[in-house]
Amino acid sequence: MFDVDILRESIPVIASAALVTIQLTVAAAAVSLTVGTLSAVLQVAGGRAGYWLSRAYVSLMRGTPLFVQLLVVFFALPLLGLRSQAFFAAVLAIGLNSGAYVTEILRAAILAVPRGQVEAAVTIGIGRLAVWRRIVLPQAAITSLPMLAAELTIVLKSTPLASVISVTEMTYAGVLIQARAFSAIEVFVPIAAGYILLAQVIARIARMLERRFEPLRG
Amino acid sequence: MSTPPAIAGRGLTMRFGPATVLDGVDIAVARGEVVCVLGPSGSGKSTLLRCLSFLTPPSAGAVHVGGEQLGMETKSDGTTVPASAARLRHQRSRIGMVFQSFNLWPHLTALGNVTEGLVQVRGEARTDARTQGLEMLAAVGLADKADAYPARLSGGQQQRVAIARALAMKPEILLFDEPTSALDPELVGEVLAVMEALAERHTTMIVVTHEIAFAAEAADRIVFMDGGRIVEDAPADRFFTTPAEERSWRFLERTMGRYLGLSRPQRPDMSGMSRHDHEV
Numbered sequence: 001m002f003d004v005d006i007l008r009e010s011i012p013v014i015a016s017a018a019l020v021t022i023q024l025t026v027a028a029a030a031v032s033l034t035v036g037t038l039s040a041v042l043q044v045a046g047g048r049a050g051y052w053l054s055r056a057y058v059s060l061m062r063g064t065p066l067f068v069q070l071l072v073v074f075f076a077l078p079l080l081g082l083r084s085q086a087f088f089a090a091v092l093a094i095g096l097n098s099g100a101y102v103t104e105i106l107r108a109a110i111l112a113v114p115r116g117q118v119e120a121a122v123t124i125g126i127g128r129l130a131v132w133r134r135i136v137l138p139q140a141a142i143t144s145l146p147m148l149a150a151e152l153t154i155v156l157k158s159t160p161l162a163s164v165i166s167v168t169e170m171t172y173a174g175v176l177i178q179a180r181a182f183s184a185i186e187v188f189v190p191i192a193a194g195y196i197l198l199a200q201v202i203a204r205i206a207r208m209l210e211r212r213f214e215p216l217r218g
Numbered sequence: 219m220s221t222p223p224a225i226a227g228r229g230l231t232m233r234f235g236p237a238t239v240l241d242g243v244d245i246a247v248a249r250g251e252v253v254c255v256l257g258p259s260g261s262g263k264s265t266l267l268r269c270l271s272f273l274t275p276p277s278a279g280a281v282h283v284g285g286e287q288l289g290m291e292t293k294s295d296g297t298t299v300p301a302s303a304a305r306l307r308h309q310r311s312r313i314g315m316v317f318q319s320f321n322l323w324p325h326l327t328a329l330g331n332v333t334e335g336l337v338q339v340r341g342e343a344r345t346d347a348r349t350q351g352l353e354m355l356a357a358v359g360l361a362d363k364a365d366a367y368p369a370r371l372s373g374g375q376q377q378r379v380a381i382a383r384a385l386a387m388k389p390e391i392l393l394f395d396e397p398t399s400a401l402d403p404e405l406v407g408e409v410l411a412v413m414e415a416l417a418e419r420h421t422t423m424i425v426v427t428h429e430i431a432f433a434a435e436a437a438d439r440i441v442f443m444d445g446g447r448i449v450e451d452a453p454a455d456r457f458f459t460t461p462a463e464e465r466s467w468r469f470l471e472r473t474m475g476r477y478l479g480l481s482r483p484q485r486p487d488m489s490g491m492s493r494h495d496h497e498v
Contacts, residue, residue, distance in 0.1 A: 123314070126307075128303070139324065
């Protein structure tokens with residue numbers, strides 16, 4: 001039933017593909033956090049134009065499947081004169097998709113920062129940009145840490161979709177092995193375990209950070 | 219030419235929709251003067267401070283700090299134009315403000331709260347800011363709490379940190395907006411003690427407060443407000459002994475009468491109520 005030889009042979013392949021999954025997750029998370037932060041700030045403080053720009057972005061990303069977004073980005077890049085690299089396209093699509101959710105997470109946390117704290121900064125003469133950078137965003141980040149960690153886990157679990165544009169990440173590597181070895185369990189059980197492991201790493205880091213910020217709470 | 223007042227508001231008016239919260243208020247505070255603003259809730263006291271600090275620029279009227287009009291700047295050719303953001307920031311940093319709800323930044327330590335302005339606004343090096351910050355915390359009796367986060371401090375300690383934060387910017391005027399109203403009665407004293415020490419050192423202060431005893435003790439002048447206007451503006455000793463206005467008298471009677479034997483508040487007549495009325 002369970003072929004240990006197939007397991008033994010597939011593990012190194014899966015492990016190297018796991019590296020691609022990790023790179024994809026980290027890079028997409030970086031895009032997501034950057035775009036999400038900008039978009040959240042734009043929505044709260046960017047005037048009418050900023051508000052609508054951010055809303056349109058969020059609606060577009062939340063209203064279409066990531067699967068479709070991956071295809072659109074992959075095939076649209078050459079139209080913009082960029083050589084379409086599958087990995088780059090996947091980072092962009094997954095990052096932009098997740099950024100819409102990060103926008104909403106951070107927007108809520110930004111609005112939860114008491115107005116008086118901004119007023120205190122203003123009376124001291126701290127500039128608008130520094131108020132965001134030093135007072136509002138750090139607090140919003142701390143407040144939304146659990147939500148951001150959850151979002152990062154979703155990013156991780158979205159990466160298999162990148163296989164549709166031929167990125168050989170962990171799941172796609174499994175599909176390729178399965179096609180040769182004609183056995184699924186020996187391949188996909190360790191892959192599932194791999195995702196659990198990575199998700200655990202994210203959860204651990206988040207919990208560590210939360211503990212670090214414990215003294216800030218009453 | 220006489221020296222301009224430390225801060226002066228002229229014709230300050232604040233409207234929120236149809237409501238006029240501040241109705242053409244004139245106020246001037248000289249350097250080193252301590253002014254307490256008294257008055258019933260909703261009389262416009264806090265709005266006055268918010269206008270003076272330009273947190274909410276007034277609907278009409280002007281605020282001058284040391285002769286310079288807030289929100290305006292004078293060009294080299296003598297014309298006056300709306301102030302640039304940087305100029306306004308500088309103007310604001312000349313006025314310190316202490317809030318009822320402290321408004322400390324919870325993600326920074328006590329010292330971090332005090333040094334933030336020095337680093338961000340004054341552009342001072344972290345080490346210099348640290349030295350000054352520790353001095354300020356020592357001045358409010360909290361040198362040992364430098365590394366504590368606000369959540370681990372009592373209300374009174376938090377308010378003292380907030381005072382140190384405002385003092386660190388070396389403001390020309392300190393505005394206090396009901397600084398003890400959010401505190402446990404037992405913690406009010408430590409904050410008032412710091413404020414009294416500041417008053418003794420002739421720090422220019424405008425204090426909106428319900429602490430009549432503090433006002434009587436520390437203020438040079440009392441500004442009494444009602445209905446968005448200044449009803450009476452008098453030296454403290456005169457205000458508390460022989461207020462000129464009927465409205466001031468009534469306010470004092472209600473707030474201090476009990477202590478001074480001015481009058482005894484009428485107890486409501488409950489004789490018609492039987493004990494059983496309280497039972498459900």
